[in-house]
Amino acid sequence: MKKDLISMEDLSIQEITDYLTAAVKVEAMPLNERVQFLPGRIMATLFFEPSTRTRLSFESAMHQLGGSVIGFAEQSATSVSKGESFTDTIHTVENYSDILVIRHPGEGTARLAAKESHLPVLNAGDGSNQHPSQTLLDLYTIQKDLGKIEGIKMAFIGDLKYSRTVHSLIRALMKLNVTDFTLVAPESLRLQKYFMSNDEPGKYQFKETDDIEEAIKNCDVLYMTRIQRERFPDLVEYEKVKDSYVLTASMLKEAKEHARVLHPLPRVREIAYDVDKTKHAGYFPQMKNGVIIRQAILLKHLGVQL
Ligand code: CP
Numbered sequence: 001m002k003k004d005l006i007s008m009e010d011l012s013i014q015e016i017t018d019y020l021t022a023a024v025k026v027e028a029m030p031l032n033e034r035v036q037f038l039p040g041r042i043m044a045t046l047f048f049e050p051s052t053r054t055r056l057s058f059e060s061a062m063h064q065l066g067g068s069v070i071g072f073a074e075q076s077a078t079s080v081s082k083g084e085s086f087t088d089t090i091h092t093v094e095n096y097s098d099i100l101v102i103r104h105p106g107e108g109t110a111r112l113a114a115k116e117s118h119l120p121v122l123n124a125g126d127g128s129n130q131h132p133s134q135t136l137l138d139l140y141t142i143q144k145d146l147g148k149i150e151g152i153k154m155a156f157i158g159d160l161k162y163s164r165t166v167h168s169l170i171r172a173l174m175k176l177n178v179t180d181f182t183l184v185a186p187e188s189l190r191l192q193k194y195f196m197s198n199d200e201p202g203k204y205q206f207k208e209t210d211d212i213e214e215a216i217k218n219c220d221v222l223y224m225t226r227i228q229r230e231r232f233p234d235l236v237e238y239e240k241v242k243d244s245y246v247l248t249a250s251m252l253k254e255a256k257e258h259a260r261v262l263h264p265l266p267r268v269r270e271i272a273y274d275v276d277k278t279k280h281a282g283y284f285p286q287m288k289n290g291v292i293i294r295q296a297i298l299l300k301h302l303g304v305q306l
Pocket residue numbers: 050051052053054055125134264265266
């Protein structure tokens with residue numbers, strides 16, 4: 001049976017752990033061994049929304065595994081611009097490839113593609129909903145940098161309403177027994193209550209605050225996000241909040257010695273460039289981990305046992 005990766009909600013703790021374990025094995029493997037895994041296999045990248053990291057790291061991952069890549073980076077280059085439907089596009093591309101990687105602005109589109117296609121579908125971001133491969137690379141980075149995930153204290157800062165990376169990651173962390181969350185967001189971009197609900201009353205603490213310095217002092221991981229202009233129905237609202245939080249190196253003076261600043265990237269102004277030189281900056285290695293975790297994902301979903 002084919003296996004899709006659509007939402008962190010679908011994954012058990014064991015499945016999440018399996019991806020992370022596979023990534024450790026992949027990273028330890030020399031490139032000349034990895035290249036033997038997927039010769040003749042084709043990955044299609046269907047990107048209806050812009051991307052740098054996700055698309056190119058998936059493509060790099062597939063090339064390093066010996067496979068090849070087809071696809072498009074924008075809708076305007078496809079027959080969708082002539083009026084072809086999303087599902088007809090899926091049914092077309094599935095004839096030319098072995099696995100589909102899809103990014104689309106519409107929430108639920110990856111799940112629709114998975115339902116329509118006989119191929120494995122990997123969700124590379126559907127609107128504000130989910131971005132599971134990003135979450136797996138975030139978890140891999142945390143595990144690598146801090147040596148553990150369970151019990152860490154998380155602070156999320158920025159756009160918590162529209163950020164699919166935040167939505168995916170919070171759900172995964174809750175499954176992995178992370179219980180202490182500090183949330184810093186402008187009033188209009190707060191995390192929806194739905195994400196804080198669960199079946200274990202009292203287990204999780206979500207502290208909403210405007211005190212960014214306090215959040216920095218207490219956390220093990222500071223997860224910054226971009227205020228996403230493209231998600232705002234009204235750009236006047238975007239202008240009001242776009243520079244709400246800007247992290248600078250001096251603000252990290254009170255941070256724990258081991259604290260890491262992560263960000264799914266791209267950044268705009270929310271992390272000042274002087275943070276890059278601090279010992280806390282974890283977002284560049286985090287981005288680099290994208291190739292490793294996506295190799296682990298491709299291998300698993302194309303049926304290769306490590
Ligand atoms: N983190 C992430 O999804 O980046 P891109 O939009 O560049 O793919």
